[in-house]
Amino acid sequence: MSKAQILPPTPENFALAAEALQRGEVVGMPTETVYGLAGDAFNPLALARIFETKERPTFDPLIIHVGPFARRVEDLARAGLIDEKKLSEVARTRANALMQAFWPGPLTLILPKSDKVPDLATSGLPTVALRMPRHAVAQALIAASGTSLAAPSANRFGRISPTSAEDVFDELGDRIDWILDGGRCEIGVESTIVAVSESGELTLLRPGGLAPEAIGKVAGTKLLTPGRSENSTSPQAPGMLESHYAPKKRLNLLPDSLERLQSLDELNLYKVTGRQIAVMVLFGSEDDARARFQKLTSIDPKVYILSRESNVEEAAKNLFKTLREMDASDADVLFSEPCAIDFGLGFAIGDRLRRASAKI
Ligand code: TXA
Ligand code: MG
Numbered sequence: 183m184s185k186a187q188i189l190p191p192t193p194e195n196f197a198l199a200a201e202a203l204q205r206g207e208v209v210g211m212p213t214e215t216v217y218g219l220a221g222d223a224f225n226p227l228a229l230a231r232i233f234e235t236k237e238r239p240t241f242d243p244l245i246i247h248v249g250p251f252a253r254r255v256e257d258l259a260r261a262g263l264i265d266e267k268k269l270s271e272v273a274r275t276r277a278n279a280l281m282q283a284f285w286p287g288p289l290t291l292i293l294p295k296s297d298k299v300p301d302l303a304t305s306g307l308p309t310v311a312l313r314m315p316r317h318a319v320a321q322a323l324i325a326a327s328g329t330s331l332a333a334p335s336a337n338r339f340g341r342i343s344p345t346s347a348e349d350v351f352d353e354l355g356d357r358i359d360w361i362l363d364g365g366r367c368e369i370g371v372e373s374t375i376v377a378v379s380e381s382g383e384l385t386l387l388r389p390g391g392l393a394p395e396a397i398g399k400v401a402g403t404k405l406l407t408p409g410r411s412e413n414s415t416s417p418q419a420p421g422m423l424e425s426h427y428a429p430k431k432r433l434n435l436l437p438d439s440l441e442r443l444q445s446l447d448e449l450n451l452y453k454v455t456g457r458q459i460a461v462m463v464l465f466g467s468e469d470d471a472r473a474r475f476q477k478l479t480s481i482d483p484k485v486y487i488l489s490r491e492s493n494v495e496e497a498a499k500n501l502f503k504t505l506r507e508m509d510a511s512d513a514d515v516l517f518s519e520p521c522a523i524d525f526g527l528g529f530a531i532g533d534r535l536r537r538a539s540a541k542i
Pocket of ligand 2: 334335343
């Protein structure tokens with residue numbers, strides 16, 4: 183069994199990784215959101231390898247990462263990625279505005295697909311997911327490979343997304359040869375996914391690293407949510423399964439934030455059975471959280487804080503890393519506060535916590 187090598191981002195290593203991609207192999211690639219498992223988006227063999235390596239079901243389509251050439255929809259059409267003829271004038275204007283405002287960055291756009299994109303990349307859908315990453319290593323790898331790169335998050339299917347090269351190694355180290363090291367991911371949750379319909383309606387398919395408020399503002403229209411649009415044809419994000427981002431240990435969401443909870447007596451059972459509890463708290467200090475938890479139960483938990491400064495971006499950045507740490511700790515059962523923040527990256531944190539704690 184091969185063991186992956188973590189490669190520092192040197193010119194020789196970019197050349198090595200780019201050659202591997204040109205041969206149809208897959209490479210671990212850093213982005214500003216999470217690490218991706220990259221392969222040539224136009225090579226069906228490479229796409230098949232991505233699905234196989236991740237054990238990902240083929241009904242879950244991939245995001246294609248493009249280089250800095252893509253400033254407008256016509257650039258994507260010229261690169262054989264989208265079918266711009268399907269877009270109305272409104273759709274085209276909105277897509278261009280979003281690309282200009284947020285690319286490179288954590289925004290994925292769903293647009294009508296070109297015939298040149300293999301069906302495997304889009305799971306047979308008539309649309310394709312596209313984004314331009316802003317991480318310098320991802321940009322350099324795309325440039326060196328001379329193609330666009332399909333890249334899902336570099337975790338085994340259903341597991342916690344990786345936010346460092348070491349995380350990728352832990353997830354896929356026995357299945358791939360190379361991981362380019364780009365340090366800790368700056369954003370720490372996946373991109374925000376927005377579908378642009380042919381008529382120009384925008385639907386938020388996945389909350390992520392770009393605040394949804396900012397998107398509506400730039401596009402000059404409200405973002406719809408799946409299933410709630412005027413007509414029932416609003417797109418869904420396939421693969422957005424209820425149970426996702428899951429640690430190996432059971433993660434339970436507390437019914438409310440520690441501060442607001444009145445009672446948690448039922449957890450005392452864990453003490454009786456001698457089981458170790460770890461609890462994730464969004465903001466504040468370890469000492470306060472521990473004292474609060476002990477007031478509600480007789481348990482002394484291991485406490486993990488996402489942001490001592492109560493900063494939502496910092497909390498998002500630490501979310502997956504902290505879930506991994508809790509999973510690797512000697513705690514038997516994991517708890518987390520729910521995320522009550524309904525602005526900015528709070529949507530993404532709440533979404534990931536719900537899925538990570540979903541009962542299968
Ligand atoms: O930040 C990110 O987006 C990361 C980094 C690596 O770029 N990538 C990522 O990929 O999160 P992945 O495979 O874990 O999530 C891709 C999701 C799919 O599960 C699906 O929900 C959505 O993108 N998607 C892809 N193509 C789509 C399409 N044509 N229509 C609707 N949703 C689509
Ligand atoms: Mg993923």
